[in-house]
Amino acid sequence: MAEDAPQPHDRENDDADDEPYELATEDPADVPGFLGRAIAALEGTDDDAEFEGVDFYSTQGVRFVVTAAYDSDVVEASGPLGRRIIDYASGVRDALRDAWGAPETHEPRLVGEEREPEGILDYLMLSMGFASAELWDRGAYFVALVTRWTGEPEASDLHQLAFALSRDTMMRGMSAFIDDGDTRHPRLMRGELPEELHRRAWLLSTMFDRGEARLRGAPIEASRTNLLRQDGVTTTWVFADDGRQLLLFRDPECRFARMLDALEDDERLGLTARMLQGVPSDLLACLTAPGEGPRGVAEHALEFAALDGALLPRITGAYWFDGESWISPEVFVELAYQHGLDLEEFGFRAAVARPLRIGGDFTADDFAPQADPAAPDAEQRRSLVEAVFAGCPYPAQPRPEGDVRLGYGLPEGLTPEAVTEGIDRLTRAWWTQEVPVKALSEGEEHEAFRIGRIDFFGETGDREVHAALLLGDPWVVDAVQEWTTRLDRRLCERWGEAGVVRAHDRQTGELIKSPMTRFLRGGGFESARIWWVNGHAVLLCAGYSDDDEYGDRPVALMAVCKLDAVAALFGGMRHWEPWWRGRVVEELQIAMATGSIDGDGARTVPWAGPSLPGSGARGEAVVPEARRIVLRSGDFAWIWYRTHDRRGLIVACDRQGPEPTAEEIAARFAGVPEDLLSLVHDRDQHGVVPVVPTAQGALPAATAVLWADGLDWRASPGTVREVYDASVIDDVDPLEMLLSQRFGVAQLRVLLRMGVPLTAAALADPEYGRFMLGRAAAPEEVATSLAGFRSPAEAALTGTLDELLDVQLEAPEWRFLLDAVLSNRDPRARRELALWLLGATQSGAEGLDASGQFSFMTPVNVLLGNPTLDDGDADVLQALADHGADLGFGLLGETGGIDPAAQLNRRAAAGATVDRLREVLQEAAGPAPA
Secondary structure (H helix, E strand, O other): OHHHOOOOOOOOOOOHHHOOEEEOOOOHHHHHHHHHHHHHHHOOOOOOEEEOOEEEEEEOOEEEEEEEEEOOOOOOOOOHHHHHHHHHHHHHHHHHHHHHOOOEEEOOOEEOOOOEEOOHHHHHHHHHOOOOEEEEEOOOEEEEEEEEEOOOOOOOOEEEEEEEEEHHHHHOHHHHHOOHHHHEOOOOOOOOOHHHHHHHHHHHHHHHOOOOEEEOOOOOOEEEEEEEOOOOOEEEEEEEOOOOEEEEEEOOOOHHHHHHHOOOHHHHHHHHHHHOOOOOHHHHHOOOOOEEEOOEEOOOOOOEEEEOOEEEEOOOEEEEEOOOOEEOOHHHHHHHHHHOOOHHHHOHHHHHHHHHOOOOOOOHHHOOOOOOOOOOOHHHHHHHHHHHHHOOOOOOOOOOOHHHHHHHHOOOOOOHHHHHHHHHHHHHHHHHHOOOHHHHHOOOOOHHHEEOOEEOEOOOOOOEEEEEEEEOOHHHHHHHHHHHHHHHHHHHHHHOOOEEEEOEOOOOOOEOOOHHHHHHHHHOOOEEEEEEEOOEEEEEEEEEOOOOOOOOOEEEEEEEEEHHHHOOOOOOOOOOHHHHHHHHHHHHHHHHOOOOOOOOOOEEEOOOOOOOOOOOOOOOOOOOOEEEEEEEEOOEEEEEEEOOOOEEEEEEEEOOOOOOOHHHHHHHHOOOOHHHHOOOOOOOOOOOOOEEEEOOEEEEOOOEEEEEEOOOEEEOHHHHHHHHHHHHHHOOOHHHHHOOHHHOHHHHHHHOOOOOOOOHHHHHOHHHHHHHHOOOOOHHHHHHHHHOOOOHHHHHHHOOHHHHHHHHHHOOOOHHHHHHHHOOOOHHHHHHHHHHHHOHHHHOOOOOOOOOOOOOOOHHHHHHOOOOOOHHHHHHHHHHHHOOOOOOOHHHHHHHOOOHHHHHHHHHHOOOOOHHHHHHHHHHHOOOOO
């Protein structure tokens, strides 16, 4: 809205639109009368208009005018003109106070769980950036004056506006802007005719309540039915003989009911009164009118309470049928907007749609199936139900057909054709523009990712977006199936026959780990249909989900994934397992070599990566070096980097392939994070692969570039594009192409013995050796490759972070290694290990819980007792404190525990520098008592 505000100008000048300031009148004292005349003259018009030479603007039914403004880039605030405008704006406020009295101060309010503006004035103030307004009640209308500076008061731009709002607009909040179309719900009853609804309500009331009651003393001829369930869900229906209907219901467990429970009783009843505003009075009178049914005097199922002498029902929802449309009160639309509520959250499904099976069949078989003769009293029950159905005075009506049976579970206009065209636009935009999906996962919206009224959002970084296309009900599952079948057929017509992807490997049963399978498991599905569209995978799964979010309801979900989000490059391996296998295979290749191999052997590499969590708080930031290995098989070599933050980089090189150009190499590395790129940028590759000069610096002659983002292994965008283009040319599945030998992925997976346990027997397998290693490995060579790794406990106590990460696959829970790490006598190793172990990267969002104590020593005691301790460990001590470690005597107290302060005193006496360590203890203890 802010961009709609007028630019200041001088109305006195013929070239007013070119002037950098504006004053509404000659004298600020004239503003009250001027506003009164303008409001009266412009009443009933909605367009922008001019009055007495001043522009008035209109938006959302609100008039506003700029009373004073100037542009500080042109008008100097301290100059004569600037002072005149500033004094004028102040004079306007004084004049309005003198003429209309003291104003109320109005600050914009956000209400509801969605934190939406309460009224239109709040909306305009927030959108234009005004923090408060002076508000005058002028009877038929309100005037709000807002004044703000864009920066320092009386030095930056000044904007002062006056808003004029009708009383109705001001008092009714956002409901004042709800039009007739917002309150009419053509798909509410899913195509069921009013006569069919009457029939079903009669049958339910007759079978499970007191039957239909004919009303006496009501202003119109009408009948009423009730349905009160044991769980308190209540439905009351009034059927007027003239064809109109009134529906009231209450679901005590719906979200809106819980919101009502949080209010005082008078507030609840006041809201009920608003909910019944607009209901025709004659229909409303039928609620309390006495009635008589087949079992005598009719009782009321709804609970009533008095407010200001009026009896009001306790309800969570109300609709009425005016002979043409089903209508809701305006307040329903307003509440839905402010709190993000849908029909079900007012209780409509529990109280109306489900018991009446709206959109589905409603026969005796639905209450007493003939196919269950073994059930107790089945024959008697069937007979009673048939008798009730036979006695119903209202005949069954023709069944609705088509998508209308899905009601609002299918967004309006979302046809299979619309979805197909929308997916085409989405994938083209994502392929050509690289729209950042990570922003979508954080709640932002993007037009390219909207199909009809559905927004596709991502939860896995920037490679997968998804949406629920429709949500059905068990009694209309055939309509869900028919719609999804049409969508499937349309997608096949456009993009060819679909494939199938699964969350588990069909042969091994192993869970496949990728963004795609997380989507499947998150939606409660095991498999999905897949099409390849404009470089992306489009997944469709429909039916009954195992996800509690959808309960017993059929659903259709769709996801769009990047190519490498479908591929699980390393299957279902745990995160560190591929690296461990790579280390073992590299050691085996070294053991099998008859001489040294340039570039082989795990080595550390400095890089521009992030520091360890907690480092730098009290001392120097610690960035552990990355680890590098080289693997070879046939014509391919892989340079593999592992970093401390769960990420990594694999450069696959076809040493016999065509020599890549600088442009090709730059494209293959494009999209790799800068810090990971520093691992290979302008680095000597020790003869393993050639280095190609590019405009960005020297880079390895990569055939494919893969990198780990901390959760998944993925391909660089340049690699993805090459893979997809090759799949189109060769007419093969893009997923098969990515995992093929052409890009080195197939060979690497076999080299790591993916799919089988990495045992001595697996490494010594003759066939594996001949095809992948050049010859079969001898038993002693295999033994050497497996023997070169420490146990996790040894690595923690006497090794380095690199050595622990090499074997962390077999490590126990992190807390069991913490004391060993704190006892490590190598200062650098100790600090890297401890900060890594405590960091949130490894142990969840909050990091490792260090509050546990495994002996008479706390973790702090263990650290402070280390003979190589000095101030360089201050970050470690601070991290222990941040993660819950006891900085006192521990579980044994002063009688049996160890005093950390005394430990520091002893270290200081031994010559260690402990000033920063003391600061940590003192800050944790707090100020000394006075």
